[in-house]
Structures are given as C-alpha cells and as structure tokens.
Amino acid sequence: MKRALGILAAIIACTVALGAVAGAAQARAIGAFTTKGAWSFWSAPGLHPPKATADKPVFARQLATSGYFMAANFYNLNSPTPMVGQSGPFIFDNKLQPVWFHPVPTNVVANNLQVQRYQGRPVLAWWQGVVNNVGATVSGAYVIVDQHYKPVATLTGQGGWVLSLHDFQISGHVAWVSAYKNIPMNLTPYGGPANGVLVDFAVQEYDLTTGRLLGTWDALHHVPPSQSKQSANVVVSGKAIPWDAYHGNSIQLVGSNKFLISLRNTWAAYLVDVNPSNLDASSTEWTLSGNQKISTFSLPTKASFHWQHDVRLGSNNVVSVFDDACCAITGSKKFGPASAASRGLVLRLNTSNHTGSLVAQYPRARNFEVFFLGSTQVLGGGNVLVGWGSTPFFSEFSKAGKTLLDVRWPGPDVTYRVLRQKWVGTPSYPPNGAVRKQTGKTTVYASWNGATLVAAWRVLAGSSQTRLSTVVSRAGKSGFETAISVPGNHTWFEVQALGSNGRVIGVSKPFNSGTRPPASGTSGTSSTPPLVGGY
Numbered sequence: 001m002k003r004a005l006g007i008l009a010a011i012i013a014c015t016v017a018l019g020a021v022a023g024a025a026q027a028r029a030i031g032a033f034t035t036k037g038a039w040s041f042w043s044a045p046g047l048h049p050p051k052a053t054a055d056k057p058v059f060a061r062q063l064a065t066s067g068y069f070m071a072a073n074f075y076n077l078n079s080p081t082p083m084v085g086q087s088g089p090f091i092f093d094n095k096l097q098p099v100w101f102h103p104v105p106t107n108v109v110a111n112n113l114q115v116q117r118y119q120g121r122p123v124l125a126w127w128q129g130v131v132n133n134v135g136a137t138v139s140g141a142y143v144i145v146d147q148h149y150k151p152v153a154t155l156t157g158q159g160g161w162v163l164s165l166h167d168f169q170i171s172g173h174v175a176w177v178s179a180y181k182n183i184p185m186n187l188t189p190y191g192g193p194a195n196g197v198l199v200d201f202a203v204q205e206y207d208l209t210t211g212r213l214l215g216t217w218d219a220l221h222h223v224p225p226s227q228s229k230q231s232a233n234v235v236v237s238g239k240a241i242p243w244d245a246y247h248g249n250s251i252q253l254v255g256s257n258k259f260l261i262s263l264r265n266t267w268a269a270y271l272v273d274v275n276p277s278n279l280d281a282s283s284t285e286w287t288l289s290g291n292q293k294i295s296t297f298s299l300p301t302k303a304s305f306h307w308q309h310d311v312r313l314g315s316n317n318v319v320s321v322f323d324d325a326c327c328a329i330t331g332s333k334k335f336g337p338a339s340a341a342s343r344g345l346v347l348r349l350n351t352s353n354h355t356g357s358l359v360a361q362y363p364r365a366r367n368f369e370v371f372f373l374g375s376t377q378v379l380g381g382g383n384v385l386v387g388w389g390s391t392p393f394f395s396e397f398s399k400a401g402k403t404l405l406d407v408r409w410p411g412p413d414v415t416y417r418v419l420r421q422k423w424v425g426t427p428s429y430p431p432n433g434a435v436r437k438q439t440g441k442t443t444v445y446a447s448w449n450g451a452t453l454v455a456a457w458r459v460l461a462g463s464s465q466t467r468l469s470t471v472v473s474r475a476g477k478s479g480f481e482t483a484i485s486v487p488g489n490h491t492w493f494e495v496q497a498l499g500s501n502g503r504v505i506g507v508s509k510p511f512n513s514g515t516r517p518p519a520s521g522t523s524g525t526s527s528t529p530p531l532v533g534g535y
Helices: 005-013
Strands: 053-055 068-075 089-092 098-101 109-118 121-131 137-145 151-156 162-171 174-185 196-207 213-218 248-254 258-263 268-273 283-289 309-313 318-323 343-350 355-363 375-378 384-387 393-397 403-408 413-415 419-421 432-438 441-447 456-462 470-476 481-486 492-498 504-507
Touching: 089 109, 109 162, 109 419, 121 162, 137 162, 137 174, 174 248, 196 248, 196 258, 248 309, 258 309, 309 375, 318 355, 318 375, 318 384, 343 375, 343 384, 355 384, 375 419, 384 419, 432 492, 441 456, 441 492, 456 481, 470 481
Parallel strands: 162 248
Antiparallel strands: 053 403, 068 089, 068 109, 068 413, 068 419, 089 098, 109 121, 121 137, 137 151, 162 174, 174 196, 196 213, 248 258, 258 268, 268 283, 309 318, 318 343, 343 355, 375 384, 384 393, 393 403, 432 441, 441 481, 456 470, 456 492, 492 504
C-alpha cells in the first residue's frame, strides 16, 4: 500500500507542538467543509454534521442500548477535497441520527469528545485547536460544557506546553491532560542531527476552578528516549522534522493515586504511582509493552502490540488497547510496513508472575491497516466498540467478535476516537421551529439540539404570534429533526416538546414562513466559555 506524504502531515498534526515546522500559508481554513454528504436541517440551517452510514447487515437488537456515540470529526489537512460537514463535537444514536452537534469556527478543528464528571456533575469535554498546513499544532484548548450546554471553562496550556487532543481526564475539580513541548537537543546519540528538536510529552495537572498548573509529569525525565521505536532522523522536503520520541496518546486515572499512560512510539503503557507532593517525582509501577526488552509483563506473540493507542485498565487486570500495528515514519517520506492488521485488543495481566494473555481481538478485516489514531472501548454489556482512527470507520462487536455495526464516515473525515457513553442533555435554550409552505401543503419542522428527553412534538397555530392556542398537529419525535404535516391555512406557529409523560418540556419562539431559525440550532446561546489558564 502506498503511504504518501499527505498521511505523514496528518500524523504530525496530532503530535507536533507550536513552532515545530514552518510551512507556507494555508490555501483554505483548516475547518473548510462541504455540505454535500452532510446533514442539513430546515429548523437549524447552520448545523451540518457529517452523515455517517452503516454497512449492511446491522444487528440492531444486539447493539448496546445504553449510551450514545461520542465523536468529533476532522480530516487530513493535505486532502485535495474539503471535509464533509463541519468539524465539531458530535453525539448520535444507534440509528446514526444526530442528538447534539456543536460546530467549531472554521479556523480550528475539534476532537476527542468525552463525558466527564466535574465537581460531581456530568459534563462534556472536547479539544479544539489550530494546526497549520504542514500539521504543526499552533494552539489547543479543552472546552467544558454542562448538561444544559452552558459553558463551564476552557483550559489552555502553561509553561510553554501546548495541550494536545489526545486525552483529558477530570477528577473532582482537577484536570489531567496530555501536553507537548519542543525541546532543542543534540540527537546524535539517537541517530539524529546535532541541532535537533525532540517533541516532549507530559501529563499535566490543572486546577479547573483557577486554571493554575499544579504539576507536570515529564516523559523525558522518566522514559529514556532510546526506548523509542521511531527514527530520530526523518527528513521531509530536505529538513529534519522534530523527533516524536514518545507520542503520548492516552491517560487514564486509576484509583485515587495512579495514572496509566500510553506512549505510541515506545510501544508501551506505563502505570505511574503519583507522588502527591511532586508529580514529576512519581515512580513507574510497571510497563506493558510490545517491546519485550522493556516490558514488565511477558506477552505471547498474539498478545503483542505496536504503535498503540487508547490503553485502558479495567477490573480484574483486564487491559484494552487499540493496536495500530502500524507504522514507523521513514526517511523516505513514507511509512514503514505494518507488522499485522490493526485491531481492538483485550488482554489480561497476571501481576504475580508478570505475564499477560490474550482475551480477545477485534480486527475489521484481514490486512486492514490504521496508520494512526484509534480507540477500543469494552462496554458494560460485553460488546466492544472500536474506532478505526485514520480510516473513516468505527465498529461495534459482540464479545465473541461478531460485527454488529460497521459505520463509515463520509469523504476524508476521520475521528480520533469514538466512544459510547451515557448522557442526558437538557438545553437551556428553547427548541427551534420552521415552516415550509408548498402548494396545498404545510410542513412544520421541529428540533432541539442536544435535548435527549423529547418523546413527541405538538404544533400550535394561529393568526398572530400572540394567538397560538390551537393544537393543529402532533407527532412522535423522529431523528434530530421531525417533519410534521399541518392541516389548514395558518400564519403563525409554535412547537412544543413533550416528554415521555406527555408534559411540555420546551417551547419554541413563535415563527412563520418568513422567520429564519437560529443558524446554530441553539437560539443564539453563547458558544464561548470563560477562559481558564493561558497559552
């Protein structure tokens, strides 16, 4: 398979910090998009999430029934075609219908939407940031909103560190986040240039209420760069690119005083025992690696992994991994060969005799390669959700490995990870309504971006916006936007959202055929959270 420079630039976009690479000005905004192949709505004309489609067959009755899919789309910046749909955090259901979508400005892209708990309450958190046309991360921030989609905070990096899209975990009022920084370094001991640059990785701890940096665990102080499987001497367009020795790509808080991190380019995950008085003095309890020279655990060949993402430790020492099994960046502007097909991987560790065993594996297809990104989530009922990263797919499997759902993103769109999580959204803004009149036919369109408790819609009509007392139609909720046929000849309308008990839980503003709904689908609510921290 041909591995082109365009893919190389895309992987750099996920790794390299501010000022790492200099390039020409972009030909278009990084969030440029086309609406062809995206959703469009009469009642929310400014929302255009990408339209995902499922390959047949779909075993709908065997899918997990708890939780929604969580994702955020972006794309290869060197793609000759724009992204399909806007970039933004995106919640959708088992039928792949949008539940909530928040488009970000076209000068940034979004990634890594997750449900977290902040001060005991559920929130949504995602990364959004600026990358240039050669893939260097210029800036990045994590955005947090509550169940009403009201802004809570935006967190940005301090001390010269740029917050990366890779992971963000909240415990109480404290956030643990992945960060990158470029370190000028003599790389000759590692086969690189004397005047080289190492891309360092850190886990940083921030107080979300103040934005204060509480501590930094610096990979360079704990993991020898010599453990890296990535060459320190990669030349692109005649220039050596910064050495991404570590590529930290996941963080998991384990108990009250440990965290587990994944470093893609050492093929390893590290369980770190936190020193509460000095985070950078924390010790490594164990290392799990496809490189047996550094692994605490002996792994059989079928359980080994390489270039991995999204390592998570579950109960009974069960570990889930997305095993990319691909690939080193070579000096010839290409990727090296994959060691195997990419797969979701589940292992079990024996901490007494320091061995690991294969529990299950979930490949999408034979010889199916994922160059970068990816996620594996073991769901509560036993199903396993796998996001195929740099390829435009995600799949849900039964515990035994049967493919229950295989979903394709449109065009060049990809996602960092796809998760299934529980969420209840009760927007602070009202529903939206729009009306379309054609010869002899009136259709009212109703939507409420992010509302998860709507069971049905009721339409009121009248001769003026102050006389809307007649119920002219009702319909069960159908997808993000419900089209409701309305009899008679009316001028003004109102839509009411009904809960499962039939009670009104939301009312739109009055509208007629000349009313333009709010473009964002959020009735003009501010989308800019208060800034916490600084660049």
